[in-house]
Amino acid sequence: MTSILKNRLFWPAAILVVLLVINMFTSQQFITVQDGHLFGTFIDILRGSAPLILVALGMTLVIATGGIDLSVGSVMAISGAVACLLISDADDQNSLGTVLLAIVIAIAVSMALGVWNGTLVAVVGIQPIIATLILMVAGRGVAQLITDGQIINVRSDPYNEMASGFLLAMPVAFLIAVAAVALTLALTRRTALGLLLESVGGSPTASRLAGIGARRITIMVYAVAGGFAGLAGLIYSADINSADSISAGNLIELDAILAVVIGGTALTGGRFSILGTVLGAVLIQTLRVTVVALDIPAEANLLFKSVVVVALCLSQSPDFRAKVFGRFKARPAVRAEVTA
Amino acid sequence: MGEQSPVLEMTGIRKVFPGVVALDGVDFRMFPGEIHALMGENGAGKSTLIKVLTGVYTIDGGEIKLGGAPVSIAGPLQAQQAGVSTVYQEVNLCTNLSVAENIFIGREPRKFGKIQWGKMRRRAAELLARLDLDLDVSAPLSTYSLAIQQMVAIARAVDVEARVLILDEPTSSLDASEVEQLFRVMRRLKENGTAILFVSHFLDQIFEISDRLTVLRNGQLIGEYRVEELTQVQLVEKMIGKELATLESLEDKAQRNRERAAEAKPVLEAKGLGRTGAISPYDLTINEGEVVGLAGLLGSGRTELARLLFGADKADQGDLRVAGKPVTLRSPQVAMRHGIAFSSENRRTEGIIGELSVRENIILALQAARGWTRPIPRKKQDEIVDKYIKALQIRPADPERPVRNLSGGNQQKVLLARWLITEPKLLIIDEPTRGIDVGAKAEIQKLVAELSDGGMAVLFVSAELEEVLRLSHKIAVLRDRRLVEELENTAGVDADRIMQTIASGATS
Numbered sequence: 001m002t003s004i005l006k007n008r009l010f011w012p013a014a015i016l017v018v019l020l021v022i023n024m025f026t027s028q029q030f031i032t033v034q035d036g037h038l039f040g041t042f043i044d045i046l047r048g049s050a051p052l053i054l055v056a057l058g059m060t061l062v063i064a065t066g067g068i069d070l071s072v073g074s075v076m077a078i079s080g081a082v083a084c085l086l087i088s089d090a091d092d093q094n095s096l097g098t099v100l101l102a103i104v105i106a107i108a109v110s111m112a113l114g115v116w117n118g119t120l121v122a123v124v125g126i127q128p129i130i131a132t133l134i135l136m137v138a139g140r141g142v143a144q145l146i147t148d149g150q151i152i153n154v155r156s157d158p159y160n161e162m163a164s165g166f167l168l169a170m171p172v173a174f175l176i177a178v179a180a181v182a183l184t185l186a187l188t189r190r191t192a193l194g195l196l197l198e199s200v201g202g203s204p205t206a207s208r209l210a211g212i213g214a215r216r217i218t219i220m221v222y223a224v225a226g227g228f229a230g231l232a233g234l235i236y237s238a239d240i241n242s243a244d245s246i247s248a249g250n251l252i253e254l255d256a257i258l259a260v261v262i263g264g265t266a267l268t269g270g271r272f273s274i275l276g277t278v279l280g281a282v283l284i285q286t287l288r289v290t291v292v293a294l295d296i297p298a299e300a301n302l303l304f305k306s307v308v309v310v311a312l313c314l315s316q317s318p319d320f321r322a323k324v325f326g327r328f329k330a331r332p333a334v335r336a337e338v339t340a
Numbered sequence: 341m342g343e344q345s346p347v348l349e350m351t352g353i354r355k356v357f358p359g360v361v362a363l364d365g366v367d368f369r370m371f372p373g374e375i376h377a378l379m380g381e382n383g384a385g386k387s388t389l390i391k392v393l394t395g396v397y398t399i400d401g402g403e404i405k406l407g408g409a410p411v412s413i414a415g416p417l418q419a420q421q422a423g424v425s426t427v428y429q430e431v432n433l434c435t436n437l438s439v440a441e442n443i444f445i446g447r448e449p450r451k452f453g454k455i456q457w458g459k460m461r462r463r464a465a466e467l468l469a470r471l472d473l474d475l476d477v478s479a480p481l482s483t484y485s486l487a488i489q490q491m492v493a494i495a496r497a498v499d500v501e502a503r504v505l506i507l508d509e510p511t512s513s514l515d516a517s518e519v520e521q522l523f524r525v526m527r528r529l530k531e532n533g534t535a536i537l538f539v540s541h542f543l544d545q546i547f548e549i550s551d552r553l554t555v556l557r558n559g560q561l562i563g564e565y566r567v568e569e570l571t572q573v574q575l576v577e578k579m580i581g582k583e584l585a586t587l588e589s590l591e592d593k594a595q596r597n598r599e600r601a602a603e604a605k606p607v608l609e610a611k612g613l614g615r616t617g618a619i620s621p622y623d624l625t626i627n628e629g630e631v632v633g634l635a636g637l638l639g640s641g642r643t644e645l646a647r648l649l650f651g652a653d654k655a656d657q658g659d660l661r662v663a664g665k666p667v668t669l670r671s672p673q674v675a676m677r678h679g680i681a682f683s684s685e686n687r688r689t690e691g692i693i694g695e696l697s698v699r700e701n702i703i704l705a706l707q708a709a710r711g712w713t714r715p716i717p718r719k720k721q722d723e724i725v726d727k728y729i730k731a732l733q734i735r736p737a738d739p740e741r742p743v744r745n746l747s748g749g750n751q752q753k754v755l756l757a758r759w760l761i762t763e764p765k766l767l768i769i770d771e772p773t774r775g776i777d778v779g780a781k782a783e784i785q786k787l788v789a790e791l792s793d794g795g796m797a798v799l800f801v802s803a804e805l806e807e808v809l810r811l812s813h814k815i816a817v818l819r820d821r822r823l824v825e826e827l828e829n830t831a832g833v834d835a836d837r838i839m840q841t842i843a844s845g846a847t848s
Contacts, residue, residue: 192707192715195700202693209652209690210758211676211708270695 058225066269074139076233076249114226118219201269354401487518633812694744749780
């Protein structure tokens with residue numbers, strides 16, 4: 001029992017369950033079957049959390065190297081703009097081939113932007129927060145240039161499927177996020193990438209002297225983060241059937257960083273937890289939905305959110321836990337063991 | 341000294357961590373105006389005792405009396421108020437602030453909330469003068485050497501009315517003359533009645549400066565002695581609890597030299613290799629199965645020389661051949677491809693990755709060489725790691741424990757394991773025995789000897805001449821960032837001979 005309580009992810013998971021239970025009572029349809037699909041608030045939460053999960057995944061890897069990526073929101077905007085421009089220029093917006101091509105090009109552009117970030121950090125040697133700030137600020141301008149300052153509307157059913165469609169009774173957007181999680185897990189834990197990332201984040205100097213090519217790894221990680229942000233941008237723009245350079249991914253970098261931290265990855269780099277990040281992202285999305293479901297007045301939204309976040313952070317602080325829960329706990333049994 | 345009453349008296353101190361009894365009924369006392377050495381291997385409980393005394397840990401049993409009155413030290417601030425000040429091994433000052441600011445940080449002289457800069461500088465200068473130091477107190481601390489920084493830390497510590505001053509390994513990164521300077525300051529403080537707790541791994545220093553010493557082993561008190569009562573060998577035996585057979589088996593260096601293969605091929609040849617501002621151009625050849633020792637004072641260019649041979653820094657002149665072929669070492673990765681391994685002197689910042697496990701730290705270099713797409717299968721990792729934990733006696737023998745929780749000596753063994761599994765042709769080890777206990781030191785020296793007997797070339801860098809003399813076939817001496825002499829380690833060569841070269845330059 002104590003070992004479950006001690007797990008860093010126990011309290012975030014507990015809060016998530018509490019929020020879900022609240023939603024179960026407040027919403028008319030928490031989870032039902034309609035037309036062969038799953039519907040309801042719970043499914044909406046899963047679908048709605050897809051962009052944040054994607055962005056936070058990339059953010060996790062970047063943070064593991066000791067970096068940070070502020071430009072993810074702008075990359076989302078650019079990615080959506082590129083895709084919508086390509087689709088709206090096509091003769092047949094409903095052609096699956098056109099949509100797929102647009103998606104591939106948008107993601108390639110996003111990854112290229114990630115490579116730009118990674119190069120600034122790893123080759124030029126600019127601090128990550130500054131290096132990615134450049135694209136964060138400039139990126140929205142680029143997105144507006146792509147769309148000529150307009151909001152580009154598209155009428156493409158295949159494109160819209162990315163956000164609103166269902167496959168095997170589940171929302172497509174959520175399935176995309178699940179696939180991305182699986183891909184990231186395979187990329188980091190089935191290869192040695194995860195270890196090398198944690199090493200670089202733990203100590204860049206020691207890693208270099210151990211022969212790790214930190215430069216290439218860093219660039220790769222920013223590229224992956226860019227790619228995932230691009231994918232998130234596509235889902236966002238498919239959902240509203242247009243490219244909105246101003247509001248796409250606005251301030252999502254902060255939620256993504258929060259999701260990473262809730263998931264137990266330290267901002268200083270090193271050890272990271274992919275599943276922890278997913279938990280964090282779903283929790284944040286659930287919080288968003290709960291605020292609406294509880295009819296909390298709009299002006300108190302942010303306050304409610306911050307109270308929950310503060311409670312979360314406190315629950316993860318060992319000092320705080322020791323003070324509050326320490327007196328209930330029996331002293332751990334002492335095993336005699338001699339360390340050299 | 342028996343007539344005085346102790347300023348500090350700790351009795352029956354017990355401290356338990358989950359799974360480990362770190363201190364088990366330890367008694368410790370200090371008298372005013374004495375320098376008291378706390379001795380023990382890594383993991384013996386020295387640091388725990390110090391942390392108990394400074395309020396970092398709370399005790400699970402026993403009593404602490406300061407000046408005769410029982411106290412309970414709940415935190416570092418209370419410790420300071422009670423008159424216990426500490427200077428840690430790693431100087432924790434702000435090098436970008438001025439000397440005066442560092443001394444008075446957090447307790448600046450103020451008037452109406454405004455800092456009185458003039459008064460602060462004046463008082464800082466006075467304080468330093470009392471320690472025989474004449475510094476520009478408004479200069480940034482970073483303009484001074486590590487030794488001076490250490491003394492500024494001491495000045496800061498004693499200004500808060502310290503009755504007990506704890507110096508935790510203050511000398512580990514100082515050279516001989518800096519150590520003398522530090523000792524002068526310590527003697528002066530002693531005359532003023534301060535009790536100084538001194539921790540050092542250098543036995544010579546302990547015997548030079550201390551009045552009394554307390555030995556701990558495995559969290560238990562072994563005894564308190566006056567320095568005159570013990571010889572160095574007796575002290576070491578009390579610390580490790582066994583005879584020094586491992587050390588002595590290495591002593592016959594004449595024999596080692598005879599055993600060296602007559603027809604060894606050179607593994608590495610440097611010609612005029614150098615880097616401006618770091619090390620003057622030097623020639624150096626290292627043969628198969630040969631241990632080449634690098635001797636010289638701190639800052640003489642030992643580390644800089646070694647780093648060029650690993651590509652850790654890039655040489656800007658000269659030629660390098662590895663196995664007869666010319667190479668340019670652009671990065672550590674390139675050097676590793678040529679079979680060169682390098683273990684840095686900065687174990688904590690350039691060696692281990694603290695939060696990763698012992699296993700991950702050991703396989704790191706091999707994994708890096710294979711690239712991220714070819715992970716070492718977990719089963720193979722476990723085999724390799726188990727083998728080296730056993731062979732090098734890494735303790736605790738738990739491959740999944742974060743390496744930062746290991747003692748310094750065991751961390752060093754982990755680093756050696758990291759490089760040994762890459763099967764290098766040339767192993768460069770920079771200060772592998774610094775700051776580690778006597779037992780682990782002997783084991784590492786023995787390992788180096790075995791490796792070279794097995795045909796590996798070793799470049800051994802150390803500030804301790806004894807060690808260089810014991811292990812090396814050939815010794816290169818550095819002075820002022822220049823390789824001044826290279827000599828065969830034959831019967832006539834001893835520490836005096838090398839000291840001469842270090843002091844006066846090349847003799848031949």
